[in-house]
Amino acid sequence: MNHNIHKQHTPLLSLENLSYSYHTLTGETKALDSLSFQIFPGEFIAIVGPSGCGKSTLLNILAGQITDYHGQLHFHSSLFSSNDKPTKKLNIGYMLQHDHLFPWRTILQNVCLGPEINHSLTNEKETEILQMLKKYGLHDFKDQKPAQLSGGMRQRAALIRTLALNPELLLLDEPFSALDYQTRLQVSGDIGRIIRENKKTAVLVTHNLSEAISLADKIIVLTKRPGTIKRVVEISLTISDPSPLGYRSAPEFNNYFNEIWEDLCHES
Amino acid sequence: MKAETKQISTAQQHYLNQVKQQSVFITFSRFFILFSFLFLWEISSSFGFIDSFFFSSPRAILTLFFDMSKDFEIFRHITVTLMETLISFFAVTFLSVISAILLIGMPKTAKVLEPFLVILNSLPKSALAPLIIVWLGTGIKTIIIAGMSVAIFGSIINMYTGFSQVEEEKIKLIYTLGGTKKDTLYKVILPSSIPIIVSNMKVNIGLALVGVIIGEFLAARQGLGYLIIYGSQVFQLDLLIMSIIILCVIAVGLYKIIQIVEKRLQP
Numbered sequence: 001m002n003h004n005i006h007k008q009h010t011p012l013l014s015l016e017n018l019s020y021s022y023h024t025l026t027g028e029t030k031a032l033d034s035l036s037f038q039i040f041p042g043e044f045i046a047i048v049g050p051s052g053c054g055k056s057t058l059l060n061i062l063a064g065q066i067t068d069y070h071g072q073l074h075f076h077s078s079l080f081s082s083n084d085k086p087t088k089k090l091n092i093g094y095m096l097q098h099d100h101l102f103p104w105r106t107i108l109q110n111v112c113l114g115p116e117i118n119h120s121l122t123n124e125k126e127t128e129i130l131q132m133l134k135k136y137g138l139h140d141f142k143d144q145k146p147a148q149l150s151g152g153m154r155q156r157a158a159l160i161r162t163l164a165l166n167p168e169l170l171l172l173d174e175p176f177s178a179l180d181y182q183t184r185l186q187v188s189g190d191i192g193r194i195i196r197e198n199k200k201t202a203v204l205v206t207h208n209l210s211e212a213i214s215l216a217d218k219i220i221v222l223t224k225r226p227g228t229i230k231r232v233v234e235i236s237l238t239i240s241d242p243s244p245l246g247y248r249s250a251p252e253f254n255n256y257f258n259e260i261w262e263d264l265c266h267e268s
Numbered sequence: 269m270k271a272e273t274k275q276i277s278t279a280q281q282h283y284l285n286q287v288k289q290q291s292v293f294i295t296f297s298r299f300f301i302l303f304s305f306l307f308l309w310e311i312s313s314s315f316g317f318i319d320s321f322f323f324s325s326p327r328a329i330l331t332l333f334f335d336m337s338k339d340f341e342i343f344r345h346i347t348v349t350l351m352e353t354l355i356s357f358f359a360v361t362f363l364s365v366i367s368a369i370l371l372i373g374m375p376k377t378a379k380v381l382e383p384f385l386v387i388l389n390s391l392p393k394s395a396l397a398p399l400i401i402v403w404l405g406t407g408i409k410t411i412i413i414a415g416m417s418v419a420i421f422g423s424i425i426n427m428y429t430g431f432s433q434v435e436e437e438k439i440k441l442i443y444t445l446g447g448t449k450k451d452t453l454y455k456v457i458l459p460s461s462i463p464i465i466v467s468n469m470k471v472n473i474g475l476a477l478v479g480v481i482i483g484e485f486l487a488a489r490q491g492l493g494y495l496i497i498y499g500s501q502v503f504q505l506d507l508l509i510m511s512i513i514i515l516c517v518i519a520v521g522l523y524k525i526i527q528i529v530e531k532r533l534q535p
Binding site for chain 2: 063064065093097114
């Protein structure tokens, strides 16, 4: 099965010559240098690169956590100024390395956090969230505290919390890295499926090449610091079984892996 | 409905018995030490091994307590000390939470004020009590301020440090969900700092009691601190020791109440 999606002509997000430097007392460190690429609606993009190449910095810029960058960011073709409060205007969902479910809240209260903050937690919204919990096997745990759930269930709850705001763009900052290998494989498969079922556009930052190849339509390989685009790899896998192992067993998988691995080896 | 009986293995039963035995042993040992001490004290005093004028005796202290209970005089003193301590304690807790919130919201101001807070916290607070009396005169207000002065600066520093240690990522999460600074305070900082607030309350209750007693030593006509100083001045050691014992009971009682609150607040 080929999991490439049909690209529409208008990109959801465009980056033009995006650069960013960190400033400390000991000097200036250039983290990103002249990055330009586009993300189309429904696309799943993975960003890989050596440690410290600015992957998470890039996500922080897209999420609006960093605003003093150089270059241009267009969302739906309109210029996005660095003074704009991004998460409100762009409707972006951000999933972090750890689930950060609040231990004093139940699972339902945790997944309702976004609408609660945005004052949009209506009865209809709650019903919609409950349906998502049901669909992804968490409904029976809705009144339990996060400590009573497994790592994988907690990450699924964190994704539902992000999806509850119906974001146009999902940013995933190594969301599986805190999980053990077996859970990681299962949860990455689950989360990839949920994102595709909900037809979301997603950007995944990861160190794990297998994860990137099995989940993404396109992989952007960054150079070492200052991060700039080394190569963009379009992924097209022929699969018979849409499971994490199914993607990894695709005949093209190893070629993609070796190709990107070589790129990364040259950069380290 | 048929009641379900759960089978417990012999090994599990043995483990449960061991835990129970240990708990009984600890409780028994505590009471044994307490009653042995009281018994030895009473015997030593009765048989003249120690001077009962200076060391009093459990029986003399109990007699005095019942005498002073007849006209509720002792309860008047206890109530005054307790009320002053509670007012100081709640005022310290409230003011330190508010100050820590303001400092966390204004990091530059926090940096400016940091050395001043450290200096004020390092001061021996009992040295401030005479100054407070000169400024405010004698009376309950002065004693409450004295009680607060002992705990307030340390409490502000601890609460501010605790609030600052809330995980950055959790705050980032609130912003990514479209939240504001106010949301980070109400949804993350305050709820996740409850253990820090409660642990500060445990320290503050003891310090407020110390401050109130210092204040009562110097500027009161009622309260347990006044009874202690009065007892020492007129060599009525029964009164002095009884007041100290009542203070111990109050301190333990207040601490236990906060422990119960802490257990209820645990997620």
